[in-house]
Amino acid sequence: MGFDLQGLRREYLRGGLNLEDLSAGPIEQFERWMEQAVEADIPDPTAMVLATAAPDGQPSQRIVLLKDLDERGFVFYTNYSSRKAHELDANPKVSLHFPWHILERQVDVCGRVERLSREEAEHYFNRRPRESQLSAWASHQSRAIESRDALMAHYKNVEQRFEGGEVPLPEFWGGYRVCPHQVEFWQGGAYRLHDRFEYNLQPDGNWAIDRLEP
Structure with missing residues (x-):
């Protein structure tokens, strides 16, 4: 290769993230970060990497667009005959990743998908x-x-x-909602000591928050 990959690096100095800065629930916290991403005019702030797995365990990823969000979860739309849809039918466990590099932020979501109703899909499709x-x-x-x-x-x-x-609306086209049980917020930090906070859904419906080592 004509350049030194190992030498490519930069410091993350835009700011830190503390527990007292966080909302009690991950959806409210995500909405705050999404609003800031939109205000920062970063390209495609709603673009998210969707990871699925085939029945043989082979994972695959692709970028889809976040089209709705509420306390139930993250919504995207696709063709029900696509590879991702077949994999979701076989294994509803997924992860999402929002790579907001310009803000030195990432959000990771783990959850299960559920199909939207045809009425919900029609509302968006129209x-x-x-x-x-x-x-x-x-x-x-x-x-x-x-x-x-x-x-x-x-x-x-x-x-x-x-x-x-x-x-x-085609019969073979519609939406999915990713219902999260774990959401991590990552903020770049100096010396590679990044700030990471993970929300985990508890049996009582509340969220526990842990700081993770970088």
């Missing part, structure tokens, strides 16, 4: 741009295809099919 609605119909997500020209031909066929009318 608010999508028409082009995004059409692409949901055009793509057989995760399947092999011979060329981009073939993909665009699928799109043109769908465009003609729904020309002049509304684009309905």
